[in-house]
Amino acid sequence: MTPHTHQDIPRAMSHDTQNILRRWREAVPNDRLAHLIRDTERAFRKSLQVRLAAHAVPFGHWAFLRILWENDGLTQKELSERAGVMEPTTFAAMKAMEAQGYILRRQLPTNKKNVYVYLSARGRALRKKLVPLAEDTNSISTRGISPDELLTTRRVLLKMIENLAEDELDWERAGQGKPARLKRTEA
Numbered sequence: 546m547t548p549h550t551h552q553d554i555p556r557a558m559s560h561d562t563q564n565i566l567r568r569w570r571e572a573v574p575n576d577r578l579a580h581l582i583r584d585t586e587r588a589f590r591k592s593l594q595v596r597l598a599a600h601a602v603p604f605g606h607w608a609f610l611r612i613l614w615e616n617d618g619l620t621q622k623e624l625s626e627r628a629g630v631m632e633p634t635t636f637a638a639m640k641a642m643e644a645q646g647y648i649l650r651r652q653l654p655t656n657k658k659n660v661y662v663y664l665s666a667r668g669r670a671l672r673k674k675l676v677p678l679a680e681d682t683n684s685i686s687t688r689g690i691s692p693d694e695l696l697t698t699r700r701v702l703l704k705m706i707e708n709l710a711e712d713e714l715d716w717e718r719a720g721q722g723k724p725a726r727l728k729r730t731e732a
Contacts, residue, residue: 561591582702588686590604592682592685592686593607593678593679596681596682597678600671600674602671603641605634605638606638606642606647607675607679608628608629608630609624609628609638610647610664610671610672610675612624612627612628613664614669617663618663619661620659620660620662622635622659624662639662642668645667646668647664647665647671648662648664649663649664649665650663
């Protein structure tokens with residue numbers, strides 16, 4: 546598959562990403578790391594979104610397709626949890642994806658409560674078309690970055706997730722109060 550050229554990218558997308566870059570280089574080069582990560586994710590999303598749109602696949606369907614390509618036959622609730630979105634969002638996406646012929650929704654005769662989602666042949670076939678688009682986005686984003694730098698970046702980001710997961714557990718353990726770590730530092 547040939548990667549898209551700059552000319553293929555709609556002008557609005559190019560300007561949005563350029564504005565993000567200009568902001569970080571000129572306006573707030575030392576802003577919080579969380580904002581840099583959020584803006585990086587926004588740039589990734591825009592890059593993939595334009596590529597998916599060329600195949601008439603909304604970006605909002607991407608996460609669900611990826612999950613179903615790996616684990617077909619999940620409930621809508623399981624899809625919501627794995628995608629990290631609310632159930633009404635999943636319901637609306639599943640309705641649209643069913644109308645496009647990407648999925649089939651079924652209830653088991655023994656369990657009318659749960660709705661299970663299965664990929665159709667058309668939904669399975671999208672994998673060969675769409676995964677290379679995401680690979681293009683990743684490839685473009687890592688131009689000029691050495692394998693060692695990428696390994697370090699991955700390690701650092703995973704450690705940050707680990708630290709935040711630990712903090713989340715501290716909040717849960719503390720119940721309504723402050724995380725255990727904050728209580729220790731105040732004592």
